[in-house]
Amino acid sequence: MIVCDDHVLYLCPKGVWGGNWKVTLENQCALRGTSVVLKCEYDYPFGNIVTVVRWFKVQQVSGNRKLLPLSDLPSPPDFTYIGNYRGDCKLNVNNVQPADEGEYAFGFTATFGGFISQRYAYLSVKELTTVVQPSTVTEGGTVRLTCSSGCPQPVEAVLFKDGQLVLLSVFRARIEDAGRYYCVGLFGQKTVRSASVALKVHYAPKKVNLTMSPSEDIIKGGTVAFTCSSDANPPVTQSGYSLYRDGEFVSSGQNHNISDIQPSHSGRYHCRAWNSISWRGSSLINSSEITLDVQYRPMNISVSVDPQPVVEGNSVNLTCSSTANPAADNYTWYKRTETPISSSMVQVGSGQVLSLPSMGASHTGFYVCRVRSSLGGNNSTEVMLDMKETLHGSHTLPVLAGIGIAFFMMLVIVLLLFCLLKKKQPASPDTKQTDFSGIGSSSEDPYDTVYANVQMFPSSPLPVATASQRDSHCDAPKSHEEVTYSTVTIKTRNLRPPSHTNNSGASHDSRSKMSKTDISVIYATVTKSS
Template identity: 55%
Template sequence: MGSLILIILVIIPGVRSADWGVTFKSQCALKGTSVVIKCTYDYPVGHFVTSVSWSKAQRESDRWSLVPLSNLPSPPNHFRYVGNYWRDCSLQVNDVQHSDDGFYFFKFVTTLNRWTSKSYAHLSVRELTAVGQPSTVTEGGNVSLTCVSGCLTPVDVVWFRDGQRVLNPVFQARKEDAGRYYCAVLGQETIRSAAVALNVQYAPENVTLSVTPSGDVVKGDSVTLTCSSDARPPVAQSGYRLYKDGHFIGLGQNHTIADIQHSQGGLYSCQAWNNISWRGIDFINSTEVHLDVRYHPVNISISMNPLRVLEGSSVTLSCSSDSNPAADNYTWYKRTASPNSTLQVGSGQVLSIPSVDASHTGLYLCRARNALGENNSTEVLLATTEEEHGGQPLAVIAGISVALLVTLVFALLLLWRKHRTHAEKQVTTSNQTVSDFGLSGRGSSSSATEEQSDNVYVNIHTLPSCPPPATDTTPLSQRISHHEHDAPASNEDEVTYSTVSIKPRNPRLPHSINNSRARQDSWSKTGVNDDSVIYTTVAKSS
């Protein structure tokens, strides 16, 4: 009977012959997962396990204490005993959190004794960590994503960007790839890492220039030009440049024109730069924006055709103006005799008068108008002139006048030339006579060559009181010489006045001729100061 009882005790679970003891296996768990802490225990034969429990070591002040898991603040079923009452003492921890990290102890009670483990099970709580290399990349650069679990046991992971699945953790970055990335356990996607940001830098795109207000711009309005772009990093203020018709205006994202004028209209564009080049280009251009400044008519002027208006002829007055939009109405006025009073005489851009008479003369002006306002031109005088020389054109009359003037000048030149030639002949004859007279009277024997080189021409006019000269074929020089030597002296001389024209004295003439000229100069002292006229007194015998 005793042997039978011993066999039954051996067969009954929990009845063992080993010593007291508990064996653990430490675990590493990812935050959010469920983990089972492996545990086995032994006890002597003859003991029956009546209760089991787990405790966690807690540090209070400077000492450690064991706190039953049932006393820890945790959600229901967070800790669950999955062992039994004869050997297995495993513990399952659901939705592991960092607060679950620590040291765990197992305790069991038998019918005869109780036991608390001398060793412990260590639960390490880790998280998935997402790493992007590099975290900042220029568009076109390579990116590699790595997920680190922290536990030695490898896990299969998948990648997400802003909730969207990423198929390949290694890729070439585009600007669309910028965002927040995280990794998760395959099949347990709720267990995931903290998100990391991938910053993809790129040159400015979609550079645009906008005008405020966006409607019609009227002269005098305030206008703001704003340049914007899509860029990473964003374009700084100094990275924007504004241009008008290809010419640089200034830096900055905004440019305000307080009192815009029509001359400031044109094609505007801007450039953006953020220190990143795109295909070797630093500054990215916007599309051109035409700034259309509207204004009332200005610079109104009148042109008249023809400029010289004859009575009875036609004349056309044309009015032009600078405006935006173009002037759609032109009105013509004529100044009347009343002060500051005008009379409307027509409409349209052109005023035509088919036959001008005296009633049409006066001051004319035109008024141009568009949707924004109106303005007057300066006044233009319309005056008529009469036909000249039977209606011949002015050019023909001028040509005839020039021809007559040339003919007159040519005739005067011929007359002057003829008179000069005649005077030179007379002077030559007179000088020859005087020369002969001077040389014969002094008895000089100069050569013929010397006489020809110093001729003195003289014209002797006999006064009416003198008797007519006797007819004598003897040369004048011989008669004068004979008269000087043979005639007897007389106290009463007959006076004859003569005019003598002489040439300038030649310094190269012989001394004898110069002496003769000297005598003539001494005679001239009694006459007038004219160098070309010499009055002489000639004494003749009775």
């Protein structure tokens, strides 16, 4: 005797009327959510009429098996008896759930007895599973997708990714291949879908981007914020970002702020991202460059004077220079005016260059250049404009010096000639007459020629001689730094008588006449050493 439940006892005699009591069951495997039929056959002795059929689920109670009718289950599943009362005892289970898994038994009651199966049918409930191998792959790696039911019978299934049909079950992973995959299978007459499985594709940083705020009209002294971002898997950490200016490292981290921006911060910036994943041989990926252009009003203003030194009468240019961004577009010149009781600045011109065509005493003083741009203006320091030497004196001095030297040379020549004539002049007319008579028979020209070569050495200036000094020079020139040396060559030509006669008186008269009219000619050549 077997206890079937708390209310009904089935007596299972064997061999009543010569027949056999039996129940044949088969184990089944079903996918969650599908329907399954528990196959069952039973037999009984001839002459019996089956009156009651019932399915039981085997429960474990205190280590003992207890048969609990399906109708008494806490959450009765969707069971449908599809057998009959003549040997077919199949049971249909709809929408199989994991709680339905277990052992099942069948029993029946007939006219002359009843029977409960001694062996049980085991119902396995499985999940349709999507398998992604590997579930995490580096870009370019191989991925294999499969659908598994866990049941012996094959399952016809197709793969989907985020609702899109997947044509290849084996492929090389791309970034866009990342997502959730699942299988949809046909199990009997029922369609079942597996749980989705994620495929993670790791890749090096892409779309590395550097942003700057504000992006334009950055004024000196303001604040600028740099932010670096990227698309990467795994994501780039804070330490994986670096900021560079003109190729030089600035800082690490995703964000970089400059609170007091200066012109020195201007340059081309880019950021670099790193997450340990290489792409085409490189694991350091750079963003595109952005330009930081710091604007500032004119600064470092200076004034230059050309030419130097400033000379009276010459033209003078005052040039104003500065650095500014945007460039300076206005230059104004001011000159300080002084009065006994006050001092003020007076505008004297505009433009980057202030030109003074002819420097004069009224132009001397302190000048200031004011430079302006669209952002404002600044002044230069005061520049003193002064004349070092007058133009008139510088020109007339060489002229006067030349005239003085020429005059002194002429004076020296006259003194030399005077001294020579004084030394060569006879003491009395009689002596001069005797001298000329001594050369009366000479065949040369009756005129004496005197050549004087005078060289002047300009190493030291020569003083103007006084009357007393002239006499001393004529008598005996002394060796002195101011003495000018001269070389005088006197050539005497013989007097040619007009004719030869026997009349001595005529000859004598002729010589006498010639001596009275004789004139000495002196040539002087003066050479100035350059």
